[in-house]
Amino acid sequence: MVSASFLPVAPGGGRLQPVGIDQIRILGGFWGDRQQLNADKLIPHSLRWETKVGWIENFVRAAEGTIGGRHQGREFADSDVYKLIEAMAWEVGRTGDEDLDAEIERLGALIEAVQGDDGYLNTRFGNPGQEPRYSAFAWGHELYCYGHLIQAAVARIRTGHEGAIVRVAIKAADHVCREFGKGAREDVCGHPEIEVALAELSRATGDARYLEQARIFLDRRGHGILPDIEFGRSYYQDDEPFRESTVLRGHSVRALYLCAAAVDIAVEKGDAELLEIARLQFDATIARRTYITGGMGSHHQDEAFGVDFELPPDRSYCETCAGIGSVMVAWRLLLATGDLRYGDVIERALYNIVAASPSEAGDGFFYANTLHRRTPAMPADPDEALPRANASLRAPWFEVSCCPTNVARTFASLSTLVATASDDAVQIVQYAPASIEAEVAGSPVRLTMATGYPYDGRVVVTVDEAEAPFDLELRIPGWAAGATLGGETVEPGTCRIEGLTTDDVIELDLPLAPRLVRPDSRIDAVRGTVAVERGPFVLCVESVDLPGGLDVAEIEVLRGAEPTASGRGAAIRGRRVRHAAAPWPYGPDAAVAEGDAEFDITLVPYHSWANRGPVTMRVWVPEQA
């Protein structure tokens, strides 16, 4: 194994180096609370549910040879067990939790018992009484499952463990290289994931075969290898080669996982052209196909991107996993290009998609993250798994339950996103109370970041130790016009402070006044509306906060009104809109709405919505015409 820090992503090149979760500790605050919630609730909850719904038992039955006709869950159920193991592995790395470590080994033994001598591993295919292996590339998800197995193994390797999961994953990866390598079977999986996993396994083991296999999969896709389906081959990015594409399209999570892999492959292969292609695709997606929350995916039907500027708030899909996928891509691009603005993308998705998914109690999750809820959602049954995108309040589990474990692995490994290092500098990418140990030009640097961010804009970075002078780069968020460093105004982008040494203290003030935001005029679905942001938070109106039992459909913001801070959110002056009851909703006068008394509209951080019972909610609020 190649030595590395506790790193989810460890590129062999690129402009910035990541810092491991053993070197960056989040010390409470917004993300510290979520890491604690993850340890206390999300991970045990996920293990309990994967046991309850039989996805772990699948491995026992497969090992016994009795799985035929009795497989539980969807084709890709194995992957969620692997993703949970990955979450546990980072959590063991973060905390040293020995019980979790033992649980990983217990699960690893169950999994290892299923694996064939040749490395094939799946509980849904290829066992007695089941369809044959590799008979359903479009929907079978066998390679996708290997991908998550491999990512779990990488987490074990990077946190200093070996054991069953690592053995099994390497054996599976070797099997994949033999079966799907150059000159072997010319197939790709309907769901990209193996690519990003193999690239990281190559980094973790130093074995270039895995990287090459990832590249083969990337370049093989896009030539109509998978069957045409109702959604079109764009659904699984098999409609055109990645290198010829200009924007992400089709199933959002599939597109994002593939794009993340492309960055990894580009960096490891030194393929600057491929890196630029991936960057342009992602930038175009951010500019034209992303919701204000950072959410991606406009279509419920196929969990897919719409076309440019097709971003309906009430049918926004914004799958939690797509938010995580966008963090994966943005993080890799940030490391590769050194452009800290990708930290803006990460911040937006983390605060407004990833943080929105789990309930405050940690016992339910949003799969889809709508920007507009027109009718109050009913609470989900705490004992029943829902279909993937059921229109309820957060559900305890899903039949397609990719999101909960994806949140868990992201939370467990979150601290790596806080800072990076380069040859002569440390970069602060996300603001949170944290201790940071990095290395600049071979010299250790220790920093402490003290902040109440995102509720307080002051960030104090203290240099606890620096053997040699180093520079500090701070990401000034794009929204933070008016930020000051030691009282001096700094522009959004990257702010560099040179020659820091031990005991130096940096004071950054980020402006947290609420901001009125308007949409691009091409986003037809929210024409004539405004939104309010505050710091990294997108805010929303919940009906529970409106006076007199008003619904979110009955309000508008006064023209010229400016938001003011209120609690953790904001307030803005608005009025009630009365709609005429008419038998037909179109006509010369149909749009006339009559306002009456004015009042303050309360807005709260979007991520916190639907924690106070059934409500209606909207992010984009109509503005007085």
Added chain:
Amino acid sequence: MVSASFLPVAPGGGRLQPVGIDQIRILGGFWGDRQQLNADKLIPHSLRWETKVGWIENFVRAAEGTIGGRHQGREFADSDVYKLIEAMAWEVGRTGDEDLDAEIERLGALIEAVQGDDGYLNTRFGNPGQEPRYSAFAWGHELYCYGHLIQAAVARIRTGHEGAIVRVAIKAADHVCREFGKGAREDVCGHPEIEVALAELSRATGDARYLEQARIFLDRRGHGILPDIEFGRSYYQDDEPFRESTVLRGHSVRALYLCAAAVDIAVEKGDAELLEIARLQFDATIARRTYITGGMGSHHQDEAFGVDFELPPDRSYCETCAGIGSVMVAWRLLLATGDLRYGDVIERALYNIVAASPSEAGDGFFYANTLHRRTPAMPADPDEALPRANASLRAPWFEVSCCPTNVARTFASLSTLVATASDDAVQIVQYAPASIEAEVAGSPVRLTMATGYPYDGRVVVTVDEAEAPFDLELRIPGWAAGATLGGETVEPGTCRIEGLTTDDVIELDLPLAPRLVRPDSRIDAVRGTVAVERGPFVLCVESVDLPGGLDVAEIEVLRGAEPTASGRGAAIRGRRVRHAAAPWPYGPDAAVAEGDAEFDITLVPYHSWANRGPVTMRVWVPEQA
């Protein structure tokens, strides 16, 4: 058999009596052209495709006992053969076409050979090597298929024929009453249709059992008999009893077919309460869940209604069959209540949904009828059946091909919608060049309607014969403010002219100047936009008509501009909008768009769009802020 005119719908009660397709002849014009297209193209095209894709061969194989494992098409493929036979039957009634008559008998013989001794009939279930009969009520569509079989038989009965289809349908209906009657199996079909068919068969045969069976199905549904599914039981209206519902919901076509049946049952049973429930549900749906085109269904995912005012133009589903279903409901309500305003609903759906589906050449169909096309659709392969809602130009056939034959049966029987009769009056419901023979208080009345409508607003009705004086009622469309009768202004609604006798001439002038229309302020997705209508037509902008290669995303209507007539559509003053290219589409200034030179925006009737190659298109055009 009970004697009746050539009537698709022949209620035993209600305020108005329908007039048969043998008594109303459409004499050219907009709908005459479409009836001719139906005879020349749509019906032969459908027969050719049902042969090509094997749906007719299914009957041959089922009769031979070799269908197991070889069934072609979806579970409900039989129904489209039946719907085609219904279209042919009305066409035979309309024209006396002997070749079509022979074709019906040929198909009838194939079908009869499949029917079991007990009346069961299906090529997809219950045959050797297939799943057992009635093992899949949610998705099996067996009762749905009987429904369309029965409607085909009703068309044969009503046009004076007997033969195989009639024998088979009655045997199937008897089977259904035995199998699913009171005290028998307590099931309902996942797709309503049998109800409306049984009610009409009861009318056509005088056998009250069929009506009672329809009532049993109506009242049995809504109690969670069908399995819960991802879309919820509302998808197939099994979430709450029809009599407790207040608005249509779930799958649009399912909801509309069920509502049509409810009106029929209410009328035949004298159940005024049920009639009122159906009326209120439909009225609420028109007021809050219907697109300006009369289209219904906001969700691609489940072909379903959204919640109130959730009407996104770019994701409008507006299935052609839902447009036909809304005509079915509105027609039954018009007959039952005598309220001619339901003729407005019918007119809107006919001109803007049903007429929009087939291409001008009669060789392709829209399944979904979007109000906003953001990227040019590619032409469909003329030799390949597409999935149901593929985002292309009109397709020659679909894997789910309910729409083409639904259009065909509607066109063939269209003339019945033109006029009705009551005890003392004839009602003109739709304007078209036509001859009308009706009976008022036992006395024959013959009228000729001469008009160039919808392209010319003058309608001249001549009384060719009236044995006794009678009254004439005219539907003045809701949009027709300023209409005049003999030079005198008449109000939208019903205009009654009393005491007409032979040789009287009535001259109605409907104003066909283009009208600017705005949406209800609760329809968030089209806030800040306007549409233009002209006569019964909703207009749209196609990119092919814009100057300088502009796209429909780059225009706005000038504030205060009024549309003027242009060709069969309109023109309205607008300007180009330049959008700033920005890396992130939200911000304090993101909505600022810069206009330049003004020009006329050309609008054409929506139904005609996409007949001139790939274009972008929009009905709702942004208005200068």
